[in-house]
Amino acid sequence: MHQTLSFIHRYEPSARAGAPTLLLLHGTGGNEADLLSLGRMIAPGAALLSPRGKVVENGMPRFFRRLAEGVFDEDDVRRRASELADFIAEAREEYGLPAPIAVGYSNGANIAAAALLLRPEVLDGAVLLRPMMPLRAAPAVDLNGKPVLLLSGAMDPIASEDSTARLASALGAAGATVQHRELPAGHELSQADIAAARSWLASAAREEPIGVVISA
Ligand code: MLT
Numbered sequence: 001m002h003q004t005l006s007f008i009h010r011y012e013p014s015a016r017a018g019a020p021t022l023l024l025l026h027g028t029g030g031n032e033a034d035l036l037s038l039g040r041m042i043a044p045g046a047a048l049l050s051p052r053g054k055v056v057e058n059g060m061p062r063f064f065r066r067l068a069e070g071v072f073d074e075d076d077v078r079r080r081a082s083e084l085a086d087f088i089a090e091a092r093e094e095y096g097l098p099a100p101i102a103v104g105y106s107n108g109a110n111i112a113a114a115a116l117l118l119r120p121e122v123l124d125g126a127v128l129l130r131p132m133m134p135l136r137a138a139p140a141v142d143l144n145g146k147p148v149l150l151l152s153g154a155m156d157p158i159a160s161e162d163s164t165a166r167l168a169s170a171l172g173a174a175g176a177t178v179q180h181r182e183l184p185a186g187h188e189l190s191q192a193d194i195a196a197a198r199s200w201l202a203s204a205a206r207e208e209p210i211g212v213v214i215s216a
Contacts, residue, residue, distance in 0.1 A: 005090050005091055006090060007051035007052060007054065007087045008032060009050055009051040009087075009091070010050045011047075011048065011050070011091070014046060020047075020101050020124075020201060020204065021046060021047040021048075021049065021097050021098055021100040021124075022039045022043055022046050022047070022048050022049070022100055022101055022102075022103050023050075023103065024036065024038070024048055024050035024103050024104075025051070025053075025063060025102060025108025026053065027108055028057065028060050028061075028106060029061065029062075030061065030105075030108070031061055032050045032052040033050070034050075035050060035103065035108075036050060038103070038105075038194070041194055041198065042103070042127075042197040042198040042201055043201050047100075049091050049100060053107070053108075053111070054083070055076070062107050063084065063111035064076045064077045064079075064081075064107075064114070065080075069158070070132065070163075072110070072134055074134075077114050078114070078118060078135075080111060081111060081119060082118065082119060084111060085119035085122040088122040088123070089122060098124065099122060099123060100123065101123065101125045101126060102116075102126040102128075103126070103129070104131070105129040106159070109126075109128040109131035109132075110131055110132055110134040111134070113126070113128055113131050113133070113134050114135065116146070116148070117134075117135060117139055118139060118141070120141055120143050120174075123146070125146050126148045127148075127201065128149065129151050129189060129193055130151070130152060130153060130156055131150055131159060132160070132164060133164070133166040138174065141174045142174065143174040143175045144175035145175065145177060146175075146176045146177065147204045148176045148177070148178050148179070149179050149181070149200045150167065150178065151181050151182075151197065152164045152182050153182070153185035153187055153188075154183065155184070155185065156185070156186050156187045157186065157187065158187045159187065161182075164180070165180075168180040179200065181196055183196070
C-alpha cells in the first residue's frame with residue numbers, strides 16, 4: 001500500500017514492453033487490492049495503478065457519494081472525478097506513466113465514466129464493467145478515438161439496461177469508439193467478462209460500430 005500520493009493506492013510496474021497501463025477502480029466495499037489479479041489476467045505484464053475510493057459508506061469504500069442505490073450525488077460525482085483525475089496526473093509523474101486505460105467495476109466503472117466525460121485528457125480509454133450513466137446530462141466533450149468497452153449483465157438488478165445504454169450513447173456521441181456487449185450474467189463478474197476484456201485490450205483500438213450491443 002502506498003500513501004504518498006493523494007489516494008491510498010497500489011502500483012505494480014509493467015513487466016512487459018508494449019503492455020498497456022491500467023487504472024483499476026474497485027466496486028463498493030472493495031479496496032486497492034481487489035482488481036490486481038483481474039488486471040494481471042486481462043493484460044499480462046501491464047503496469048497497474050489501483051487507488052482506493054475515498055468515500056466511505058457504512059464502512060465500505062467508494063469513489064463518490066450516493067443518496068440511495070442507483071441515485072447519485074451528482075455534485076460529489078463531479079468533485080470526485082476531478083480529484084481522481086488529479087491523482088492520475090500525479091501518479092503519471094511519480095511513476096513515469098502514459099495516460100492509463102481505466103478498468104472499473106460497478107462504482108469504479110461509474111467514476112471512470114464520469115472521469116471520461118469530465119476530464120477526458122487523463123484517460124486513454126476504458127473497460128467499464130457493469131456501468132451506469134453517472135451524470136443526468138452528458139457534457140459537451142471530445143472523446144474522439146478513445147476506445148471504450150462496456151460489459152453489462154443481462155440479469156443485472158443494479159445497472160439498468162437503460163442507464164448503460166444512455167452511457168454508451170453519450171460516449172459514442174462524444175466520438176469515443178464504443179463497443180457495448182451484454183453478457184449472460186448478473187452484477188457479478190463472470191469468466192466471460194475476463195475473456196471479453198482480455199481480447200478487447202489486446203486490440204484496444206479496434207474500430208467497432210458505435211453503440212452496438214452484441215450478446216455473448
Ligand atoms: C454505484 O453506486 O455506483 C452503483 O449503484 C453501483 C454500486 O456501487 O452498487
